[in-house]
Amino acid sequence: MKLYSTLTRDKRDFEPAGDAVTMYVCGITASNSSHVGHALSSVVFDVLHRYLEFRGYEVRRVQNFTDVDDKIITKANEEGLSSEEVAEKYIEEFFTDMDDLNVQRATVHPRATNEIAGILRMIEGLIEKGNAYPATDESGSVYFRVDSDNEYGKLSGRTVDELLEGVRNEIEPGKEAPADFAVWKASRPGEPAWDSPWGQGRPGWHIECSAMALEYLGETIDIHGGGLDLVFPHHENELTQSESFTGEKPFARFWLHNGLLRLDGAKMSKSLGNLVTVRDALDSNSADAIRMYILTSHYRSPLLYDEDNIHTQERAARRLRQAATAESEGNTGESVDPAPFKTRFIEAMEDDMNTPQALAAIFDLAHEINRGRDAGHNLTEAQGEMRSLVSVLGLMLAEPEASEDGLSDEDIDARIASRAEARTNRDFAAADAIRDELIEAGVAIEDGPEGTTWSRI
Ligand SMILES: [Zn+2]
Known part of the structure; x- marks a missing residue:
């Protein structure tokens, strides 16, 4: 190393x-x-x-x-x-x-x-x-x-x-x-x-x-x-x-x-006097998201504290979690081979602990697992290797705790519709308040050309 x-x-x-x-x-x-x-x-x-x-x-x-x-x-x-x-x-x-x-x-x-x-x-x-x-x-x-x-x-x-x-x-x-x-x-x-x-x-x-x-x-x-x-x-x-x-x-x-x-x-x-405590950060983010936000930057680089970036990592962590638990949609007898991804992970870490590259190798493995799932390949070995590699980065891939606010899907859809209306009326304060309420309730939203999508974090 x-x-x-x-x-x-x-x-x-x-x-x-x-x-x-x-x-x-x-x-x-x-x-x-x-x-x-x-x-x-x-x-x-x-x-x-x-x-x-x-x-x-x-x-x-x-x-x-x-x-x-x-x-x-x-x-x-x-x-x-x-x-x-x-x-x-x-x-x-x-x-x-x-x-x-x-x-x-x-x-x-x-x-x-x-x-x-x-x-x-x-x-x-x-x-x-x-x-x-x-x-x-x-x-x-x-x-x-x-x-x-x-x-x-x-x-x-x-x-x-x-x-x-x-x-x-x-x-x-x-x-x-x-x-x-x-x-x-x-x-x-x-x-x-x-x-x-x-x-x-x-x-x-x-x-x-x-x-x-x-x-x-x-x-x-x-x-x-x-x-x-x-x-x-x-x-x-x-x-x-x-x-x-x-x-x-x-x-x-x-x-x-x-x-x-x-x-x-x-x-x-x-x-x-403007510091964010670890407790503050953990109150609104999962440990995996905080760790991934830290590790997507090389350890010798300065890191800008950015709440939005940490929220983005919740979705990234969910992608890894889904790949780690995905079930194959068939039984072709072929298996997803994790070896090339493990090699890339090790090469990255051997180079002065290049965690951004190591994470990229894990995301590519997750992508390969998802392709293998759709193609009906066996995922067991690849998922085992993926869990082993993420644990080197200290990621737990634990299911998030259920939202205490307990917003139903319909509640969330209704709030997103209200937010869209507020934005149309250029009432950005109201729109931001709804967004903050959703984040507080463990719902991440993303605005795209097709409209707003949401996911539970
Ligand atoms: Zn000392």
């Missing part, structure tokens, strides 16, 4: 260094509900995990939870809860969301607050080697000395000078140089804190991933994953800490980064 690594900036043949593939994927900070951007990253690395298993590898995937940081502390103060309660609430929510999206659990989901001993060992080691130092103002924080690694910047491709552009150029008290970053943060009164040789404090964000990767996967890991927004500073800092501490290079043999979700052309970020 070829994978593109951000570190080498090219596609290379991937084989695990040991028996099992070791994969570390940066997880969420448990300070808020997960949004669709988290779903994107989770689905991408879930599919990679599933595909590597499909190819016969054992996979050991670690995904952490950042369960102590400034955002969690702020949230706890806002909600009158403890930091632990806030983190617990959003970790549970994350698992519910991801289970509903059919994202498989990682082998280990470590939490920063359970890993303090390993984090402290790493910080002490870094200080001994001259890579980190206690704050010069004796605040009790500890900083990584960026100057101590002459390869710093190799992942993001930036020089230290470039990295500092746009950053306040005054040196923070306690730091030797502006680019140095905290590996241990002294705590203020009332904040969650752990004892350390430098006083009460908590780990910096970057060091927790270095420590957990080392603890659960060893000094060199096969694949390190995360969103493109994590390349700098998070992954650059993880890399320098890990390689400085262990002396082993590389820390990660392949660095994989998924493109970011964009909303109305702007990056979906919490600061914009």
Whole structure:
């Protein structure tokens, strides 16, 4: 399999260094509900995990939870809860969301607050080697000395000078140089804190991933994953800490980064306040539709959040479901041969996980099954293969739940007639309201030259 690594900036043949593939994927900070951007990253690395298993590898995937940081502390103060309660609430929510999206659990989901001993060992080691130092103002924080690694910047491709552009150029008290970053943060009164040789404090964000990767996967890991927004500073800092501490290079043999979700052309970020939660998306779409919407784009490309596109995927998922359950209309003794489609699927996935092409191969197989059904061929083997391939993409092809609103076919026809009348009268607000009501009731409509058609989603 070829994978593109951000570190080498090219596609290379991937084989695990040991028996099992070791994969570390940066997880969420448990300070808020997960949004669709988290779903994107989770689905991408879930599919990679599933595909590597499909190819016969054992996979050991670690995904952490950042369960102590400034955002969690702020949230706890806002909600009158403890930091632990806030983190617990959003970790549970994350698992519910991801289970509903059919994202498989990682082998280990470590939490920063359970890993303090390993984090402290790493910080002490870094200080001994001259890579980190206690704050010069004796605040009790500890900083990584960026100057101590002459390869710093190799992942993001930036020089230290470039990295500092746009950053306040005054040196923070306690730091030797502006680019140095905290590996241990002294705590203020009332904040969650752990004892350390430098006083009460908590780990910096970057060091927790270095420590957990080392603890659960060893000094060199096969694949390190995360969103493109994590390349700098998070992954650059993880890399320098890990390689400085262990002396082993590389820390990660392949660095994989998924493109970011964009909303109305702007990056979906919490600061914009216009994010869509995974729960919102799951309330109006099936997991299969959300996954297919994500996978119809290559994982390294940016993905535009588009409700209409997701609704379109409901129909596409239904086509696959119908092919997977179709019954042949005869018994010619001939069978539909899935082999060429499976070959295409594998070729696509081997090429840096080209899921749009892999999906196209599955749709062509569905088409072939439908032709075979009409021709009276045996479909059993082809349908079995199709179920196997869709499961690599984490699609369930489950029957949608019956609409609670329970609109009958006649109800739907009547509403579509009313909508057509509203459109004729150029009352688009009324027409849109009817369309929204139908979507809400699980009915997709499509306007074409022959009029409007509908289907239950
Ligand atoms: Zn991380």
